[in-house]
Amino acid sequence: MHQLEETISALKCFYEHLEKNGRLILDIFLPENTKEGFVSKRGFTNPQGDTIMLEKTLVKIDQINQFAVYHNRYEKWRQGKLMDSELEIFPLKWYGVEEFRLILEKTGFTSMVISSDYKYNQYPTKTSQIITFEATKY
Structure with missing residues (x-):
């Protein structure tokens, strides 16, 4: 929302x-960081042993209206091979x-x-x- x-x-x-x-x-x-271009990365391992990587990039921020837009890139890795990738445009109001x-x-x-x-x-x-x-x- x-x-x-x-x-x-x-x-x-x-x-x-x-x-x-x-x-x-x-x-x-x-929001922890309010500088456009800020990138954070984290990874998760699912029960099947695949690694899910999330890279969040802050592409737009409007502090007056308390609104940000992130580009989230998800990658699924299995045994060192990239299996799938997805980009999500994620608007966020705080x-x-x-x-x-x-x-x-x-x-x-x-x-x-x-x-x-x-x-x-x-x-x-x-x-x-x-x-x-x-x-x-x-």
Whole structure:
């Protein structure tokens, strides 16, 4: 969801489908690097022993509107041979912690716990942390 309207629409849908006292738990994160051209790489090994490589390139950033576009290249390697490759254009909108809390409240959620790096109720202090929201429908 890379537009505010899409985000609000999706959160309203989640809210409407929850039962009373139902909880929505989701993670958000802030961009770690905001320099266009920044490249990060990481690899994963699947249960079959194949290596999946992900190369993310930040191609556009708009800090005023909190929006970025990444080109993600996935490669699947088996025994040293490239088996498959895919390019994904990945638009991303990010939200500040309090901004997202207000969006959740606007959607109808009333009780919220904000945690960081999966430490319950520990408010984030660094932009590199994973931020978890637990919002309850009453």
